[in-house]
Amino acid sequence: AQSVSQHNHHVILSEAASLELGCNYSYGGTVNLFWYVQYPGQHLQLLLKYFSGDPLVKGIKGFEAEFIKSKFSFNLRKPSVQWSDTAEYFCAVNADSGNTPLVFGKGTRLSVIA
């Protein structure tokens, strides 16, 4: 069975600091990888995804993530966070075969302070 591990439960950063949120998954086959974000009071929305090709993917709002297959990782990065990035971030994965629902990590809460 697949599982996703997000290393940080709560991250607190000052504005303009750089961000890296860790995500590791366990699955031996080909996977699709996602980062979803939930802003306060809003629903989950897709931040970025990796299906194939260039392992460095760019998403909305200046976020990017790098798929490192050898490390089973898909870490999320942003060079300079803003107060409006305060949200909960979820990493998710599914197996690239048949109809498979998403397996989510427990989420990382990011608080950006002025």
Next chain:
Amino acid sequence: GAGVSQSPSNKVTEKGKDVELRCDPISGHTALYWYRQRLGQGLEFLIYFQGNSAPDKSGLPSDRFSAERTGESVSTLTIQRTQQEDSAVYLCASSTQAVAKNIQYFGAGTRLSVL
């Protein structure tokens, strides 16, 4: 509709009562998923529907949980004889089809509190 709509947004019930949660997917989306998020946990898959195919119920935690969907429209998740451990946010998502390379669009969820 413009997005996935769920109702009610909040539900408080007493232990032992039955509850029904509703999800209205994005128009034209053939796949519909239910997830549960308990406090401090990630989302857990419960069940999904793809068109008129038999649903994948592999994530349902017990036989107290069931879900229905008529065609490609509204789905209801029913929890019978609710228990306190059922307290969670229940999220519905839809996508154009239930294939691995799909993007799921989520509703705002129903927060269920079992007293």
